Amino acid sequence: MAQTIDELLSVEKQATVNVVRFHVNAVFDSADVELVEQQLRALIEETDDPRTVLDLESVEKVSSMMLSLLIESRSLTLDRGGRIAVAAMHPRLKDLFEIVRIDMLFESYASVESAVVALLD
Numbered sequence: 001m002a003q004t005i006d007e008l009l010s011v012e013k014q015a016t017v018n019v020v021r022f023h024v025n026a027v028f029d030s031a032d033v034e035l036v037e038q039q040l041r042a043l044i045e046e047t048d049d050p051r052t053v054l055d056l057e058s059v060e061k062v063s064s065m066m067l068s069l070l071i072e073s074r075s076l077t078l079d080r081g082g083r084i085a086v087a088a089m090h091p092r093l094k095d096l097f098e099i100v101r102i103d104m105l106f107e108s109y110a111s112v113e114s115a116v117v118a119l120l121d
Helices: 030-045 064-079 091-099 112-120
Strands: 009-014 017-022 051-055 083-087 107-109
Touching: 009 030, 017 030, 017 112, 030 051, 030 064, 051 064, 051 112, 064 083, 083 112, 107 112
Parallel strands: 017 051, 051 083, 083 107
Antiparallel strands: 009 017
């Protein structure tokens, strides 16, 4: 069942870094992925040099559509001269990233705080 954007995630600004905190343990529904895409795209396009931290602590499972969205968001961010990082990844999601080998595409940090500090440099 599709959720609202507020049920899926929240965005907090820390200095010049957008911290996207996911509130769900899975992102499978295509409508949910579309909402996440709209939010991420808006954050990336709102400024030159976008900096985003994805707090994935609560997310255990994602669909292939969501994985594709994360990769696309990374590309859009880099194209605009920005940086995107994942932080506090749930162990199951971290395993999935390693299995499909996209862990090498993202800056990854143990905590949101360390990711924000790194992206401010």
